[in-house]
Amino acid sequence: MSQINPVSAAALAAYSSASDEENATGSNFNTKVLDFFKQNQPEGSLNEVLAQLKNLAAPGEKIxxxxxxxxxxxxxxxxxxxxxxxxxxxxTLDRMTTQMLGVNMFYNNMLYKSFTKTDDDTSL
Known part of the structure; x- marks a missing residue:
């Protein structure tokens, strides 16, 4: 077996601080989405609701x-x-959640295939 080199404290601190910032942004967006569903209870298609959810992000923020x-x-x-x-x-929300999980799985599968350049992987 090969030996794993320890990660430096500076690298851990940099990783930790970036993660905290990302978590704060994500948490803020999650709260906005929760409030949006509480107040509006949208009934539209997943695409319509996703467009509305993207508008909840801070200006210039990519979701x-x-x-x-x-x-x-x-x-x-x-x-x-x-x-x-x-x-x-x-x-309603269960339907949207299930659709979103399917879209996410399809997207991840397509990304995986683009990196491996093969459709022969039987694990998919």
């Missing part, structure tokens, strides 16, 4: 598919616990 997926999952899980939103989560 990734992963951030959208995470925010919708957090909103679904949080609203599910509230009896006031039970019908909405069961009828």
């Amino acid at each position: 990734s598919m992963q951030q959208l997926n995470s925010a919708i999952l957090i909103a679904d899980g949080t609203l599910r616990k509230d009896p006031e939103y039970k019908t909405y989560t069961d009828s």
Whole structure:
């Protein structure tokens, strides 16, 4: 076996501070998405709702598919616990969450294939 070199403290600190900043931004976006679903309970297509969610981001901030997926999952899980939103989560938000997971899986699969340059991988 080969030996793994330890990571320097400076590298860990740099990684940790970048992660904290990203987490704060993501957490802020997740809160905005949760509030949006609470206030509006949108019924449109996934594409329409995603366009509305992207508008919640700070000006100039790019929202990734992963951030959208995470925010919708957090909103679904949080609203599910509230009896006031039970019908909405069961009828609409679950559908959007499932669709978003499918889109994210498809996107990740396409990225993987673009890096491996093959369709022969049986694990997909």
